[in-house]
Amino acid sequence: MKPYYILLHRALVNVGDFLIGARTKELLEAVRPDRTIIVGEAWRPLDLQFDLDVINNAKAIIIAGGPGYVNHMYPDIYPLMSNLEKLEAPLTYLAGGFNSVPAPIEIIYKFRFSDGSRQLLDKMTDQGRKIGTRGFMTKQVLDYNGYPQAVMVGDPAWYHLPSLGQEFVPPKHLRTIVFTPPANKPYFDQAKQILAYIVKEFSNCSSSSEVIVSFHRGIDADFARFAESQNCKVVDVSGNISHLQFYDSCDLHVGYRLHAHLYFLSLRKPSYVIAEDFRALESLNTLASFGFSGWYVDRIHSESGTQQWNAYLAPSLPKILVEQIVNDRRTRFSRFAGLGTTIDSFYHSSMKPFLEQLP
Incomplete structure (x- = not known):
């Protein structure tokens, strides 16, 4: 063997x-x-x-x-x-x-x-x-x-191997937008605001635009009802990698699921992630990718002198995020230029050598 x-x-x-x-x-x-x-x-x-x-x-x-x-x-x-x-x-x-x-x-x-x-x-x-x-x-x-x-x-x-060596090409149209809801319910109100902004923005731009709300860990009934009230299609992609294939024909991702964000970026497609925790925050930090932290921290100094903190949802995020997408669209997503080169560089300098040195 x-x-x-x-x-x-x-x-x-x-x-x-x-x-x-x-x-x-x-x-x-x-x-x-x-x-x-x-x-x-x-x-x-x-x-x-x-x-x-x-x-x-x-x-x-x-x-x-x-x-x-x-x-x-x-x-x-x-x-x-x-x-x-x-x-x-x-x-x-x-x-x-x-x-x-x-x-x-x-x-x-x-x-x-x-x-x-x-x-x-x-x-x-x-x-x-x-x-x-x-x-x-x-x-x-x-x-x-x-x-x-x-x-x-x-x-x-x-690392989508067939996309290595390819650069980001801005989409000609934004006909199909994927939105991924958060895993953590404390973010639901924030996410609903963002989804409503997105639906309004893209319905104003084109009557043919479709927003698909995609659940990565199974459908949450409350959020699905809200999505349907916004005339969004709801899909459950949990449980099998083949369920993600329809992302290949979509134009834009916005949302909280880190691996939807990375899937789009790996295909050199535009995506914006809202970080729920350190997993997505680390991706934003390392890949210099596109999105925002969904929270901010208020530092507190206790009477004992130790530093403590409270975390809060970022209240202005929904409006700021959608404004950023609108501005990027007007400039044909020029901020994404170089995305392919960045991913390729990490592959050749980091991932590939690591795999090569394995026993």
């Missing part, structure tokens, strides 16, 4: 996780044709999926991306094996991300991993082996926790 990797994913419902898994497999097959890819499930223990000799004879065990660099990543998020000492194959994380509830940016310097998670990270970085992050904030988190082996490689969803 040809040497093989075991690729672990967490694709259950959220179509973004299916996208990460699919793009990771495509990248490995393109860059490492010398390896067969065996796919497993990251949320289940390895020894419940494979014989121990299959596990330990793998050239590497690779965990696909996702916001997995969290305090309790092992054993809660990635159970792997109850005794990591029995795991002999090299283990790495490709393009993992850090996540946090809305907080000041300094949280990346204060975050600490649990003892169990440090045990896993120590295993991954044994003998100087590298681990991948999908953004620079996550790399900083790992650096400050004593893991300088972390390398920023980007999110696998950035």
Whole structure:
């Protein structure tokens, strides 16, 4: 049998996780044709999926991306094996991300991993082996926790292989607009305002424009009713990567789902993301992509002298966001020029070398 990797994913419902898994497999097959890819499930223990000799004879065990660099990543998020000492194959994380509830940016310097998670990270970085992050904030988190082996490689969803080498071409028309609602209900009122602004703006511009509200984790009945009241089509794309294919024929994405945003950008299409948490904020920071934070932080100094904060929804965001889209449309989305070059550069300087150095 040809040497093989075991690729672990967490694709259950959220179509973004299916996208990460699919793009990771495509990248490995393109860059490492010398390896067969065996796919497993990251949320289940390895020894419940494979014989121990299959596990330990793998050239590497690779965990696909996702916001997995969290305090309790092992054993809660990635159970792997109850005794990591029995795991002999090299283990790495490709393009993992850090996540946090809305907080000041300094949280990346204060975050600490649990003892169990440090045990896993120590295993991954044994003998100087590298681990991948999908953004620079996550790399900083790992650096400050004593893991300088972390390398920023980007999110696998950035890299649509057929689009590498192509530059952004502004759409001639904005006939089909995709809007993705937030995952977190506290953002629903803000999202409804944005959707209403978008429907009004594009219905004024063209009677043929259609706004499609796309749910990545299953339909929320309340938000779907509101979308239908705005004459929007409602679709559920959860559960299968093939459900995203209709995005290929759409012209613009606006919304809260990070991997809808990255899917559009990877195809060199315009997209604007509203960050609900650090996952999308990191993408905005790393890729210099287009969108806004959905919250702002009000700092408070307590009587004890420690700094605390409260997070609030950004009240002016709906109007500001739609005005930005209108202005970009008038300039034929000139701010997106160079998008393809940026993604290509990260691929050739970061992702491809990381995959090439794997065992």
